[in-house]
Amino acid sequence: MAKPPACRPEVLTTRPGSRGAVLDAMLTEAGCRVECLELMALEPLPATQAMRQAIIDADLFQGVVVISPQAASCLAEWLEDWWPQLPQGINFYAVGAATAEVLHARLGVRVRVPPRVTRGEHAEADAPVGTTSEALLSLPSLQHLEGQRWLLAAGEGGRPLLGDTLEARGAQLTRIELYRRLPLVLSPQQAGRLAAGAYDAMVVTSNELLETVLTSVTTRSLYQPLIVSSNRLATLAYAHGFERVTVAEDASPGALTQAVLRACTPAT
Known part of the structure; x- marks a missing residue:
């Protein structure tokens, strides 16, 4: 199990609905500062x-x-x-x-x-x-x-x-x-934060969410850690230019949280 990072990483999440709320709560409990990008409603x-x-x-x-x-x-x-x-x-x-x-x-x-x-x-x-x-x-x-x-x-x-x-x-x-x-339209504030890469990690759990994110990313965003829920999604992320992709063990909130902590913890 990954250890909590020394500082509180700023994490962008994208999962909609009740499972997204569970993920956000788990990340917050693990010491992250979380903002959910409202990209999609079910x-x-x-x-x-x-x-x-x-x-x-x-x-x-x-x-x-x-x-x-x-x-x-x-x-x-x-x-x-x-x-x-x-x-x-x-x-x-x-x-x-x-x-x-x-x-x-x-x-x-x-x-x-x-x-x-x-x-x-x-x-x-x-x-x-x-x-x-x-x-x-x-x-x-x-x-x-x-x-x-x-x-x-x-x-x-x-x-x-x-x-x-x-x-x-x-x-x-x-x-x-x-x-x-x-699909929902990002607020100007969230779109600007995403474009500036002003976060420590971002979590994406579906092709649709990744495609939506791509409308706002810049080169700076592509070098920020991206956490995904499957190897198939990682392949797509690499194809679109993301450089630092971490694949979670599965799509559960717990596995995604551990992947975020791994991505945000400096190697020793």
Whole structure:
């Protein structure tokens, strides 16, 4: 575990919603001065007939894959409304531990999560990469899905990898989009701080957030420490010119906090 830095580093965060609030609180408790850049808001999507039908047919699915904590929360709300007693025999899968925790807390179900995966070429030597879609797809129980009905609960847009791979393995897949990401405009003060590199570290946890950040960064920003939640995101950050990228063990607030402390602690 990384030790707290001698001074209080100034950290910019970008994660929206309740998970962002947890991260900000954890960083503050670890001794950081935190400012959240309001780049994105999460909004539940209105119900469609396809969404209602998928929930009504929940007992017909062999498995459900849930992309994010927000998708888990929306899905749990729908299932609670339509199924006072959850159907038996559904296998739940989540891309990360936080998503699994939401499903377990709300629905009381056992949830399978990805195994750890090894680092790629851009990860730091002491920073293994955590849970990813690719790691979830490596589970033995997801290799042969011929004739099985599966539900994929996600947000609007996003990577097609999970859905495409499940279908390629034989699954009859239904995808429902439960929420959308709304881009926000940075205040002049926050945009100026980001452009000036006036911070000690910045945390980015998705491609969409990184792309939004890129509209305000300068050369000075590119030399400030950037903490990301996956090796895939690190590769994208390097491609855009960031020089000091630290990959957290996974996307959890605890792992991101430890990565920030590592990045802000001078080597001895």
